[in-house]
Amino acid sequence: MSDKKPQAGNAWLKMNDEQIKLCNQFSMGYIDFLNEVKTEREAVSFIINKALEKNFQPLEQIPRIMPGNKIVVNIKDKAAALLVVGKRPLTEGLNLVVSHIDTPRIDLKANPVYEADGLSLFKTHYYGGIKKYHWVAIPLALNGVVYKKNGTPINIRIGLKEGDPVLTIADLLPHLAKEQMEKKMAEVITGERLTPVVGSRPLSEGESPVKERILQFFKERYDVEESDFISAELQLIPAIKANEVGLDRSMIGAYGHDDRVSAYAALQAVLEVNDPDITALCLFVDKEEIGSTGNTGLQSILLENLIVELMHLSGPVDYFSVRKCLSQSYALSADVNAAVDPNYPEVFEKDNCSFLSQGVVLTKYTGSRGKAESNDANPEFLWKMRKLFDDNGIVWQTGELGKVDIGGGGTVAQYLARYGMEVVDCGVAVLGMHSPFEVVSKADVYMSYKAYLSFMQAF
Ligand code: MN
Ligand code: MN
Secondary structure, rough: OOOOOOOOOOOOHOOOOHHHHHHHHHHHHHHHHHHHOHHHHHHHHHHHHHHHHHOEEEEHOOOOOOOEEEEEEEOOOEEEEEEEEOOOOOHOOOOEEEEEEOOOOEEEEEEEEEEEEEEEEEEEEEEEEOOHHHHHHEEEEEEEEEEEOOOOOOEEEEEOOOOOOOOOOOOOOOOHHHHHHOOHHHOOHHHOOOOOOOOEEOOOOOHHHHHHHHHHHHHHHHHOOOOHHEEEEEEEOOOOOOOEEOOOOOOOEEEEEEHHHHHHHHHHHHHOOOOOOOOEEEEEEEOHHOOOOOOOOOOHHHHHHHHHHHHHOOOOHHHHHHHHHHHOOOOEEEOOEOOOOOOHHHHHOOOOOOOOOOOEEEEOOOOOOOOOOEEEEOOHHHHHHHHHHOOOOOEEEEEEOOOOOEEEOOHHHHHHHOOEEEEEEEEEEEEEEOOOEEEEEEHHHHHHHHHHHHHHHOO
């Protein structure tokens, strides 16, 4: 049988009734989270609130690190860390689960509002690996923050509440699309054409009256001027609710499973960790979808800075101890993989790719063109993970991102590996990844949570 991998089995068949009930409860919490959290900033605020509710203390309020401490760290409102301090010293390493909370989307440009042919529209620049044609003819919400010239932040969130208006990027009608339909898919919708319609009613008889009315809306509702968009971070995201998918309700469809599914599972897991031997650290990072750049992405030294700060609270910091802590650590790069799609068998190699509902996916390497830019996990670490998962009744499978040389991709694993720590990719399989409505299996989501929980209490 070519569709049965040796370690795999169907997670639904391996769970008993009680586990299936817990899995369904977990999924409903995850659906609520997906509907509430649409940007990395909203993810950080959700994570921090949940941590504070569970008696995690902000790092600034901790005088001295002690075993059992539960600590929450806000990194520029765009990344976060939750820690449960272990009995053993930090120099013996950490158990680290790293997920990312940014998602592919469409960002507004610095001068976004313009008028053409009696319509007002937004100019945009997309963020991350999107198929541009996915983003036309769907309802879009506008979400983010504007910093006014006087420094006041204004939060904007339009299109996600019942009764809110939405925006949309109109597509060309088929009647006039003869030429468009003959183009290559990548060229059908160009980046500069990702311009949502935002208004059609003129304010007066003036020069750009429809644009004027939109600017008036921002002024009246938010006291935001046109020039304030220069210091803003506004995103267009699908205004589509997360929902159960399938007549058997076995799946969840939503925008942003990549990688909020790992972030949510890791968050729920770390909230349950108590008095571990080894310090458990859950890191939620930004900018993965554009190469982990910036000062909230994992190519920065935010992890190192965090370790130095923790050690500083325990006494004098020395260079060797910082390096030792990082190099002795174990890490899961908690990120999604592609699920085999029966419509596209030509891109999947079924003995090694991951399937929906066959459990959390351990991915030894990602990358492309001969594993380039992958971390390629060491077998010395992989046997530990196999054993851990088997010993804890976690349904898991191996994964590989498609057939060799079909394409590829990367995760944050490589940026963790540079410290010398052992790291492997571990997350759920997703159908339709990077689309406005990605699909995961409830059973896999639940298994990923169990996997992260057992990992943070291991070794
Ligand atoms: Mn990802
Ligand atoms: Mn991604």
